[in-house]
Amino acid sequence: MADLLDRLGGDVTFPRLLVRNARSMGDRVALREKEFGVWQSFTWSAYHDRVRDFSLGLVALGLTRGDKVAIIGDNRPEWVMGEIAAQAVGAASVGIYQDSNLTEVAYVIDHCDASVVIAEDQEQVDKILDMLEKLPKVRHVVYTDPRGLRKYHHPALLPFEAVEQKGRALAKERPSLWEENVAKGSADDVAIICYTSGTTGNPKGATLTFRNLLSMALALDDVDEKRRDDEFVSFLPLAWIGEQMMSLSSALAKGFTVNFPEEPDTVTENIREIGPNVMFAPPRVWESLTSTVQVKIMDTSPFKRFLYERCMPIGEKVADLRFAKKPLPLGLRVLYWAAYVLLFRALKDRLGMTNLRTASTGGAALGPDVFRFFHAMGVPLKQIYGQTEIAGISCIHRDDDIAFHTVGKPIPGTDVRISPDGEILSRSASVFLGYYKNDEATRGTLRDGWLHSGDAGYLDEKSGHLVVIDRLKDVMKLADGTKFSPQFIENRLKFSPYVKEAVVVGHDRPYLTGMLCIDMGVVGKWAEKNRLSYTTYTDLSAKGEVYDLVQREVDKVNETLPAAARIRKFVLLYKELDADDEELTRTRKVRRVFVEDRYKDVIAALYGDVPEVRIDTTIRFQDGKTSHIRTTLLVRRLEQGRAA
């Protein structure tokens, strides 16, 4: 297959694409950020000029080829500018999740050998300065928001503008330096080191080249087109490969506009203002949109609720027929048109999805109900599958070929096969170079050019779609040998709006049990409606009425499971699983081994013959503070008649 990069002119890098875009469409808007209540625009040429200045400033600070620059902060123009500026010098950019705690931040900065750190604000600067003694390789900490930092006088600390000024000064001395630097780069240079939040152990840094990232963006574009006029809202961590793919590789290759929200709290509102044409988000975003709508419908006027309850089934019927690739009867078309006018059009507008042409979800499985919900209102949501190590994506649904139990077909230029053990293997121009300073892990993942995903799956013979079952190591067996996938069951449980998190236990045990976390927002609303008073999350979780509510949901899931692999007992945990307590990864996947160890008393009670278990524990907050919890958890046993 021909080299995809030829379409962009062969040997290209992000800085080179930025220069190209500034030349060919300098006046078009490249970035937009909402600040002081107004959307402020940066054209491609303004974007280019700021990156040039900052990049030369980094040279003035002593950054050279092969160095690393770590970036931590919310999504802002300075984040992406900092990345491209570093790459123009020949340094790799390393994104850090902005909600990481001190130790996580320090680990990544130190492991990647970063000499410069770009930190957004006081919060992030504090994290780094607190750990600076343990970070001997860091020479400069550049901040973008001076708020609250006026009284900081650390020699390593300097503002973003000061670096830009140094760059402008250097440009006067050596006017051709920027062009020379950009020219030195090659598509096979390391562009980013993307640390993946592994479910076990320390994060691993996947090194990806410009070729990896851009091949991916172009191959995806062939089956999921982005246009130059498109609007995109960047609100997921830029440290995540998915956001890198959209806000950098795809935006630079295709030239669409990337919008940065005002604050994390204003994302929904900002999405509505922009009305993006393209959206990419992990399942939790789609799930939370769905449950927000459902909660608001519970709250709305009876007339609107009536409309919702009448129109939604029509939309779902249409969606199901489309999924099954069956023709729509004329009567249904008319009904759908009416439902669209009465409900879906307004609903899409509220969600900011009126202009949405293509939407995708990736990172984990998304429930059929959520899928159906968006398709019902005419939002073309597609599932994406891939790993950071393959620059994000290997498979995606095609527009007219969506089946929610699959992840679609491989994108052009990607080969997918299943190993004899049932593991999903993939190969493309986007497969990474290896893990940074971790050859052992690289050897385990990358063999003969095939990326070993660690996922169990199969290719559906009829449709050619890839079906992902679970992590290979997470497919478990009950004591009697019955195979089950806890994640599969957990996802089914989480499709209920009342259940926020679920952990299913049962490996080498006689039967399955579950530890569930309620969704405070939805269950709280339900409690209010049913005149059930409560104080805290812990209190609400312990209510018998809430147990009854959740039990009905568990029963529903049990009905769809084989008799041997049904949940026999469950508890509602006294707190939500939290990444700060290391129970979830930063991308909100359950760290099973850790959780099973932490809640071993609860699990013992689930397999014992006790009606309740006493809890006496400490929880830790992001800022290091702790709080003490003492409570009693009920164990709910599901009746044999219904459960078995």
Place this chain on the structure above:
Amino acid sequence: MSLLEANGIILSFRGVAALSDVSFSVDEGTIHAIVGPNGAGKTSLLNCVSGVYRPQRGTIHFAGRDLTHVPPAARTALGIARTFQNIALFRGMTVLDNLLIGRHVHQKTGVLAGALYLGPGKREEIAHREIVEDVIDFLEIQHIRKKVVGTLAYGLQKRVELARALALEPKLLLLDEPMAGMNAEEKEDMARFIVEIHEERGTAIVMIEHDMGVVMELSNRITVLNFGEKIAEGTPDEVKRNRDVQDAYLGEQHDLAADG
């Protein structure tokens, strides 16, 4: 020179003395706390400064100007803004509108120009909005900009009230129990905002507060009132060591120095 100087303030209500001969002064760029037990006259003193009460005797000077006969609204225009113990906002209006109303005293163009939204009227409106947006950004309330105040949580309403006071671009900010009724996290946020207002904007702040931890941590100077009389004044350390304060304010056995 002091920014605010109050001399020999005497205030009584039908013969009940609320303040008897209280003098105090606030320097530019300081955080000045007024503390004392309930009914000590703290809010009365603040009301004298903002002009709600007219003291029977004594003078108040602000930036070298005699305020004794200046009505409250004019004091606001001179650069004194305040927040109230019980939130005083327009509950049915949005956060943004509440803040813009705060800008009213600085309105220069007339009603007609404003209504037509042309030329100077429009320019002024935009300038006011810029100042308000700056305050919104400063106090991190972007997400509630267009929310109706009455629907907001109590802690957020307190923050909006502070924002409204800041929108006046005051030289002196009077805060009456800014942290009353807040939870630990909201208090921490509020304390951070007070420090930042002081550091970033250089605004002098007079604050009544019951949370001693906050007072000791934030303020440069403290005035202690008891039964309408000033019993001590000084830096937090000086006040902590003062016997009278320990006896009067915290009960005779309480040893504040050991506590702090």
